[in-house]
Amino acid sequence: MIRKLFDFHGGVTLRQHKKETTQQPVEQAALPKRLILPLHQHIGHPAEPVVSIGDEVFKGQQIAKPISDISAAVHASSSGKVVDICEHDIPHPSGLKAPCIIIETDGFDRSRRATARTHDLNDLSAEQIRHIIQNSGIVGLGGAGFPSSKKLDPADKKVETLIINGAECEPYITCDEMLMREQAREIIEGVLIMRKALQASRCVIAIENKKFKTLDIMNKVVERSGYDFIDVAAVPTVYPAGGEKQLIQVVTGLEVPSQGLPIDIGVVCQNVATAYAACRAIEHGEPLISRYITIAGSIVKPRNLEVRIGTPINDLIEQCGGNRQTLSKVIVGGPMMGFALHNDEVPVVKTTNCILVNSVIADVPLPSRLPQAMPCIRCGACADACPMNLLPQQLYWYAKAKDFDKVQDYDLFDCIECGCCDYVCPSHIPLVQYYRFAKTEIWNQEREKRFSDHSRERHEFHKFRLEREKLEREARHRQKRAEISGPSDEDHKKAAIQAALERAQKKREQSAVMPKNTQNLTPEQQKLIAEVDARRAKKTGFKDKP
Amino acid sequence: MLSAIIALAALAVVFGLILGFAAVRYKVEGDPLVDKIDALLPQTQCGQCTYPGCRPYAEAIAKGEADINQCPPGGESTIIALADLLGKDPKPLNPEHGEEKPKRIAVIDEEICIGCTLCIQACPVDAILGAAKQMHTVIASECTGCDLCLPPCPVECIDMVEFKPDLETWKWPYPENLPENQVKKPRVITSIKITPGANTKTAHDDDSPPVEKQA
Numbered sequence: 001m002i003r004k005l006f007d008f009h010g011g012v013t014l015r016q017h018k019k020e021t022t023q024q025p026v027e028q029a030a031l032p033k034r035l036i037l038p039l040h041q042h043i044g045h046p047a048e049p050v051v052s053i054g055d056e057v058f059k060g061q062q063i064a065k066p067i068s069d070i071s072a073a074v075h076a077s078s079s080g081k082v083v084d085i086c087e088h089d090i091p092h093p094s095g096l097k098a099p100c101i102i103i104e105t106d107g108f109d110r111s112r113r114a115t116a117r118t119h120d121l122n123d124l125s126a127e128q129i130r131h132i133i134q135n136s137g138i139v140g141l142g143g144a145g146f147p148s149s150k151k152l153d154p155a156d157k158k159v160e161t162l163i164i165n166g167a168e169c170e171p172y173i174t175c176d177e178m179l180m181r182e183q184a185r186e187i188i189e190g191v192l193i194m195r196k197a198l199q200a201s202r203c204v205i206a207i208e209n210k211k212f213k214t215l216d217i218m219n220k221v222v223e224r225s226g227y228d229f230i231d232v233a234a235v236p237t238v239y240p241a242g243g244e245k246q247l248i249q250v251v252t253g254l255e256v257p258s259q260g261l262p263i264d265i266g267v268v269c270q271n272v273a274t275a276y277a278a279c280r281a282i283e284h285g286e287p288l289i290s291r292y293i294t295i296a297g298s299i300v301k302p303r304n305l306e307v308r309i310g311t312p313i314n315d316l317i318e319q320c321g322g323n324r325q326t327l328s329k330v331i332v333g334g335p336m337m338g339f340a341l342h343n344d345e346v347p348v349v350k351t352t353n354c355i356l357v358n359s360v361i362a363d364v365p366l367p368s369r370l371p372q373a374m375p376c377i378r379c380g381a382c383a384d385a386c387p388m389n390l391l392p393q394q395l396y397w398y399a400k401a402k403d404f405d406k407v408q409d410y411d412l413f414d415c416i417e418c419g420c421c422d423y424v425c426p427s428h429i430p431l432v433q434y435y436r437f438a439k440t441e442i443w444n445q446e447r448e449k450r451f452s453d454h455s456r457e458r459h460e461f462h463k464f465r466l467e468r469e470k471l472e473r474e475a476r477h478r479q480k481r482a483e484i485s486g487p488s489d490e491d492h493k494k495a496a497i498q499a500a501l502e503r504a505q506k507k508r509e510q511s512a513v514m515p516k517n518t519q520n521l522t523p524e525q526q527k528l529i530a531e532v533d534a535r536r537a538k539k540t541g542f543k544d545k546p
Numbered sequence: 547m548l549s550a551i552i553a554l555a556a557l558a559v560v561f562g563l564i565l566g567f568a569a570v571r572y573k574v575e576g577d578p579l580v581d582k583i584d585a586l587l588p589q590t591q592c593g594q595c596t597y598p599g600c601r602p603y604a605e606a607i608a609k610g611e612a613d614i615n616q617c618p619p620g621g622e623s624t625i626i627a628l629a630d631l632l633g634k635d636p637k638p639l640n641p642e643h644g645e646e647k648p649k650r651i652a653v654i655d656e657e658i659c660i661g662c663t664l665c666i667q668a669c670p671v672d673a674i675l676g677a678a679k680q681m682h683t684v685i686a687s688e689c690t691g692c693d694l695c696l697p698p699c700p701v702e703c704i705d706m707v708e709f710k711p712d713l714e715t716w717k718w719p720y721p722e723n724l725p726e727n728q729v730k731k732p733r734v735i736t737s738i739k740i741t742p743g744a745n746t747k748t749a750h751d752d753d754s755p756p757v758e759k760q761a
Contacts, residue, residue, distance in 0.1 A: 040713065094716040433721035440717040445623065447715065448588070455589035455690050458671040459599070465672070532657075539657045 003204075003233055006253035008246045010387045011238040012420050014336075016210070017171045021296050026178050026304045029293075030319055034083075035103040035310035036347035037063065037074050038090045042139040043146045044070030049101055055082045059111035060287050063101050066134055072147045072350075073137040077289035077308035080105040091313070091332045091349060095342030103310070118285045121193060126152075129197045129282065136281035137288045137350070142176075142242075142271035143333065145351040148278065151268065152197040160266035162200035163251055164191055164275055166207040166214070167235050169242035170334030171366075173354040175292040176272050178304045180207070180214045183276055184221040186283075190275030191230060193282050198268055202229045204251050205272070208241060209234035239336065240418040244269045246387050258414050273353075293348060295320045297331075297357035307348050313355055314344040322357050329358035335366040336419040374427035382421035382431060388414050392421035396431055399438035404445065407438050415439075580608045586627045590619045591670035592692035594644045599670065607632070615639050619691070621646035649709040650691040652684045658703035665695035665704060 040046035047064035057063060057076040064074040080103045087097040119132065134149035142165055164187070168176045180187060191203050205222070207215050218232050235241050235250045245256045247269060254265045262269055273291060280286040289309055293316070296302040300321025307316060313330065317323070324344070331338040334354055348355075382392035391410055398407035412435060421431045484496055521529070583604040590600070595616035597603040606612035607628070614628040615637050622639070629636040639646060654665075654674075661679040666672075673689045676682030684704075695704055711717065 092713060092716075093718070094711070094713065096711070096713055096716060098713055430721045433718065436718040437720050444715065444717055451690075452587070452589040453585075455591070455671050455688075456584070456600070458673075458688060459589060459591050462670055462672050536657050 003231055005233060005235060006250055007236075008241075008249040008387055009389045010385045010420060011240060011246070012385055012423050013237070014171050014239050014423075016237075017296070018174050018177070020302045021172070021174045021294050021304055022177060024303055026182060026292060026306055029305040029307040029311060029316060031078055031105055031107065031109060031308070032311045032315045033105060034312065035077055035080070035105060035308065036088050036312060037077070037101045037103065037310040038088070038347065038349055039064050039074060039099045039101065041074065041145060041309075041349040041351065042072045043144060044068065044072075044150075046099065047071055047074045047137075049085055051082050051101065053082055053085060056080075057082060057103060059109055060289055061112070062135065062137075062287070063103075066137075066147070070147055070150050072139045072149075073135050073287070074101070075137055075287040075289050075309075076103055077310050078103070078105045079108055079110040089343050089346045091341060091346045091352060093339040100347070119282050121189075121196060121282060124196070124282070126197045126199065129193060132281055133197075133278055135287075136277070138274060138277045138281060139288075139350050140271055141273035141277060141291060141350060141353070142244075143337075143351055143353060145349075148270070148274055151270070152194060154198050154263065154268075157263050158266055159198045159200040159263065159268055160202070161252055161268075162191070162195055162198055162203045163247060163267060163269045164194075164203065164205040164272055165242060165244070165247055165269055166205055166218070166272040167242035167247055169208065169237070169239045170336050170354075171239075172296040172356055173294050173334050174296075175294045175304050175353050177211055177214050178294075179273055179276055179292050181217055184217050185225075186279040187218075187272055187275050188221055188225050188227075188230065189283060190277070190279035192227075193278045194268075194270055194275060195229075200268065202231065204231045204233050206233045206235045206247055206251055208237045210237040239420065240387055240416070243387065243416055243418060245416065258411060288350060291348075291350065291352075293352060294354040295357070296354065298359040299357045309350055310347045312344075313341070313346055313348060316348070316355060317344065317357055320357075322359060326359040327357065331356040331358070336423070337417060373429050376427055376429060379426060381424045381426065385420040385424040387418060387420060388416060390415060392431055395438075396429065396434055399434040402438075402441070404438060404442050408442065412438055412442075577605075577608060580604050582631060583607050583628065586620075586624060586631065587617060588620045588624060588690075590690040590692040592619060592690075592694060594618050596643070613637075613640065616643045618644035618646055650706040651686055651689045651709050652691065652693075652695055653686075653705050653707045654682050654684055655703040655705065656681050656683060658701050660701055660703075662700060664698035664700065668694045668698045670694060 039049065045066075045068045048067050049064045051057060051061075051063045056079075058079045059076060061076045062073050063076050063082070066073050082101060083104045084102040086100065086102065088100040088102065089095070090098045090100065092098070121129075124132075130149040130152055133152065134147065138148045139145045140148060140151065166176055166180055168174065187205075191205070194200075195203055205218055207218060209215070215232065215234055222230050222232055233251055235247065240246055241250060244262065248262055248265075248267050249255055252265075252267055254267065256262050256267075257264055277288045277291075281288070290306055291309065292304055293307045294302075294304050295316055299317065303320060305316060305319070313332075314324065317327070317330070327344065330341045330344050332341055332352055332355060333339065335356060338354070338356060376393065376396065378393065380393065382396075383390075386392050388411075394410045395407055395412055395415070398404075398410065399412070415432075415435050417432050417435060419432050422429075425431060484493065580601070581604075584601050587600040587604060593599065595603045595612065597606055597612065603612060603616070607614060614632065614634060615625050617624050618639060625639065626636050628634075652674075659676075659682050661676060661681060663676065663678050663682070665682060666674045666676055670692060671688055671690055673685045674682055674695065675685060691706065691709070693706060696706070
């Protein structure tokens with residue numbers, strides 16, 4: 001079915017580099033010895049572990065549960081034993097560690113078939129679909145990792161179009177393309193599931209027009225399925241046509257409002273891999289425990305692998321014929337928006353779509369990037385290339401000057417960090433770096449502002465508390481004085497003094513016994529206290545020595 | 547002549563009444579400028595500005611007694627914000643009051659703490675929990691890092707620990723701080739990780755932050 005397509009502003013045409021990884025079928029990656037499963041693989045709140053160290057887990061068992069609407073479950077991607085729940089390196093540009101569950105696999109890959117509940121889509125309500133999807137740990141697999149159950153909840157908005165994003169526009173990445181070629185039928189099932197959850201009236205599967213073979217396959221499957229509400233659209237091969245906002249503009253001609261969401265204009269955009277995962281969850285009762293990943297760059301066997309979530313990236317590189325000695329740089333994500341890793345012992349997470357390897361032998365031809373950043377010559381090429389219709393040069397000046405109010409006036413937060421401005425800049429200025437810096441700096445300032453407001457409140461309460469205590473003390477003293485000085489005969493005074501002495505004596509006896517919360521202890525607690533006392537004695541004894 | 551004087555006098559009375567009424571009816575409670583200045587200060591209540599807390603410093607600035615560059619915890623960004631608000635020129639932080647340091651948090655060594663409660667009394671935001679002769683501890687999320695609990699501690703069991711960013715609070719570095727090799731030489735040949743015995747250089751040899759200029 002031919003539909004009218006629209007255009008978006010700017011964008012760049014890049015060399016695709018996709019042939020290397022689309023020639024051979026997708027293979028299953030080897031089962032790793034250790035699986036590292038971060039609790040926070042998505043946008044929103046981290047999941048909460050429901051297993052403890054030493055537990056035996058089977059494949060597909062939920063090991064961490066979502067704690068809110070905007071959170072996703074984590075599942076064991078193979079059977080084995082939980083050996084640790086600790087901070088571990090994760091794929092993140094900061095190189096920081098985050099809490100992970102570490103599983104030592106037993107090699108049997110056992111799953112508990114009995115618990116894998118399959119569903120018939122016709123029996124499920126939209127609410128039930130979302131519930132299953134959330135508990136299957138499904139998040140947006142295109143890269144952002146937004147929990148799908150939330151994105152599939154239209155609330156009270158009407159969804160006109162559901163766009164399935166198969167326009168993988170970054171060079172090198174082909175995992176979605178291979179998924180469409182190999183699992184077309186299940187993707188269509190996934191589309192039906194999402195359509196039902198959203199009550200969308202039509203669905204468009206958007207694929208770049210240079211992916212002839214994939215287009216052909218999807219067209220045939222859609223035709224054979226006979227659903228007339230599903231269309232396949234061949235969108236122009238311009239980077240970043242696969243960006244959510246750009247794709248919506250190409251397919252519907254509508255622009256997502258600044259700071260708004262696609263659902264505000266009646267559109268929801270989901271990745272093809274997410275649709276596939278939804279199908280696996282509903283039809284096969286299988287949570288999200290593996291995904292297709294492209295491993296490309298200067299290694300011996302570039303290809304696509306079906307990888308268990310949590311597999312260490314160095315295992316995958318080894319499987320594709322690379323090794324540590326020849327490794328010079330590993331980029332997670334595409335060459336335009338990806339980031340370099342600090343360490344190759346990080347796991348594959350739900351949002352990892354591509355691993356791009358640079359070796360010491362050969363550099364991967366990444367989209368142009370020349371050495372030295374030169375001064376801006378105000379050519380305006382960045383503004384022509386910006387797919388969001390922003391003014392990258394103005395953003396650059398203000399971000400560079402750390403003028404964070406002004407940079408927001410120029411809609412910094414609409415920037416999708418696609419890197420087009422970077423790519424076209426004749427002075428090779430790392431523009432996106434400036435925007436990323438400004439964004440995180442602004443968030444930090446907002447956080448600090450909230451904290452200082454909170455501290456002010458606490459300080460004010462502190463002052464109020466001191467004042468209140470002073471008044472209370474004075475009141476007590478006044479009362480005492482009144483009591484004593486009431487009948488002023490000697491005997492009475494003496495009696496009062498005697499009573500006070502007795503009270504003090506009693507108190508001393510009581511306090512000599514023990515503080516209140518150290519009575520009635522169990523033997524274990526007493527043992528613990530003895531240990532702490534011994535440790536303290538040791539430590540203070542040590543400190544006392546010169 | 548007389549009628550003109552009477553007319554003017556009448557006008558004066560009328561306007562006087564209107565102004566008098568407005569002054570009473572629309573009276574501003576407190577000093578809005580002080581509130582605005584106070585809102586920009588970091589609320590550490592540390593007293594490094596020589597005033598006993600952020601609000602007194604804000605009042606002193608409003609009166610023109612104090613300069614805007616006396617707040618080390620606020621640092622450059624606070625000075626710029628104050629200069630913006632007051633229409634003054636920003637100036638560098640006065641070194642007499644200290645220097646801008648990364649955010650720190652007090653941590654009590656619980657094995658040394660004798661439970662004297664002195665730090666609890668010193669804390670301006672009630673961020674220390676404990677009772678007499680019982681161990682004390684700092685509520686990390688409430689600590690402003692003001693250092694005020696350090697001097698009263700008789701056993702010196704409080705350390706100021708630098709605040710480590712997590713994934714939420716991590717910030718991209720300013721691009722000009724990128725290491726030389728990432729800006730000047732595109733083809734960096736360094737290995738990602740040292741394997742013992744392997745004859746390779748690590749990416750961390752040069753302390754390089756993670757930021758790889760985009761492809």
